[in-house]
Amino acid sequence: MQKFIPRITFYGNPESNAFALTFDDGPLPPFTDQVLDILDQYNAKATFFLIGSRIEQYPNYVDIMRARGHQVANHSFYDQRTVFMKTESLMRSIRQTETLIQQTQWPKLLRPGSGWIRPDQLDAIEAEGYHIVLGSAYVSDPLHPPRWYMQQALTSMLRPGAIVVLHDGIKDPTKTVAVLPALLEEARYRGLKAVTLNQLFNQTEARRMSDNPG
Known part of the structure; x- marks a missing residue:
């Protein structure tokens, strides 16, 4: 898929020894806290695509996540399907959320609501310094499939460079x-x-540089 849509990232370096865990739609206590505790137990890191309105409800989580070694990224201000939004409204939503999370890396990371986006939206998002990240391992957990299915599907899709998409919110x-x-x-x-997206991308960049010395 990535070779057909090169402006959007679906996975990292398939020759790495890592994969990226990502969580959408939070923060939402107590579930986000449970996720953070499990990650600590396994010394695992993750990227949380946060919703701005949720951050306003639970403002401490951005600092908590970063203090525990995780990455935060932009998932717009409300839980909406991005593809149906007017571009101007979408950009306002993204900017509102960015003021709350203040990403420091470049490009800033964004995941559109429900994973779909129009070309005009993509142009506007990239013009403001964002890169869109989707994923390669998705089990539709918002639809609440059986636990056995989720576990089996995640196991089958887990591989080097995978980007796993789950939802804590x-x-x-x-x-x-x-x-x-x-x-x-x-x-x-x-x-x-399990690493953050930045860590996974850094491995990919390091691999690219080693393949092209000088």
Whole structure:
């Protein structure tokens, strides 16, 4: 998919020893806290695509996540389907959220709501210094599939360079939280480390430079 849509990232370096864990739609206590605690137990890092209105409700999480070694990124201000928004409204939503998270890396990272975006929206987003990241491992946890399915599907899609998309901010993400230890156990068994998107991209860049010395 990435070779057909090169302006959007779906996965990292397939020759790395890492994969990226990402969580959408938070923060939402107590589930975000449970996710953070599990990540700590496995010395795993993740990227949280946060919704601005949720940050206003629970403002401490941005600092908490960063203090625990995680990355925060932009998921707009409300939980809306990006593709149906007017571009002007979308950009206002993104800017509102950015004032709350203040990403320091370049480009800044954004994930559109529901994963779909129009070309005119993509142009506007890139013009303000954002790069869109989707993913390669998605189990539709907002639809609340059976836990056994989620665990099996995540295991089958887990591989070097994968970008796993989960949701800590959906209505009752209990099953999402419950499958996380099994995913991290499987990753440990395979020798894969859960990292932030920046860390995964840095591995990709390091690989590109080593392949093209001088």
